Amino acid sequence: MTIDIDAVTGILREAADTAVLPRFRALAEHEVSEKSPGEIVTVADNEAEELISPRLRELLDVPVVGEEAASADPGLLRALRREPAAWLVDPVDGTRNFARGSTAFAVMAALVREGRTVASWILRPTEDRAYVSELGSGSWRDGTRLHREPAPADPAELRGAVLSRFLSPTARERVVSAAPAFAEVGPGAHCAGVDYPQLVEGDLDFVLFHRTLPWDHAPGSLLLTEAGGVALRPEGDPYRPDDERVGLLNAADGTAWRTVRSLLLA
Structure with a gap:
């Protein structure tokens, strides 16, 4: 099944506009908690994942392995090895940055088939910038194809x-x-x-x-x-x-x- 790349980007944008950006630099103390030693989670992480996951399953009904869901149930990770396909979701990548008021955070997703990533999305909400990739078709930033030039030899x-x-x-x-x-x-x-x-x-x-x-x-x-x-x-x-x-x-x-x-x- 062909995935509508733009539809996934739209889902991430909607989650960012609804659950993430309204809390940026506006988190209350009770909206940030420690989920494991040294790892924090915010209400924005949880709500964004709850918005993104069912919408992705509407596009392709396969398991969704979200960071927060897998934190509560690590067994979800088995889907990456056992299922023909699965979604990955990171509702707020860089949560500690987000909680501190830094713009260095992202909303991300990927589609995995037979253990290989075949499509991916990185949304930088504060920059209104979206990076998308598809296996065999290239990487793009807001419609501009990306090509990494070789690094210096020295x-x-x-x-x-x-x-x-x-x-x-x-x-x-x-x-x-x-x-x-x-x-x-x-x-x-x-x-x-x-x-x-x-x-x-x-x-x-x-x-x-x-x-x-x-x-x-x-x-x-x-x-x-x-x-x-x-x-x-x-x-x-x-x-x-x-x-x-x-x-x-x-x-x-x-x-x-x-x-x-x-x-x-x-």
């Missing part, structure tokens, strides 16, 4: 981000030691829905993640690969949302990926 010219929060002390020390070899190694936006578009659009040349939850990385990894970049596990395997391993190195091109891997992960 590592001293590469700009990247490393999400170090979940790294082991040894891995974190390795990153600190290797950082001077690059032009810049920052902490990223703490929002995959921001980091991936920055990589695709040339603001970054690489991004290293440790934790790779499917609703965080299925949308952006397809956006990147369909624009000509690479999203590979440290072992060199392509990213798949049904793969529970940790570690994901994204780069502008294969040469940059190998250079960064040799310096950061050797």
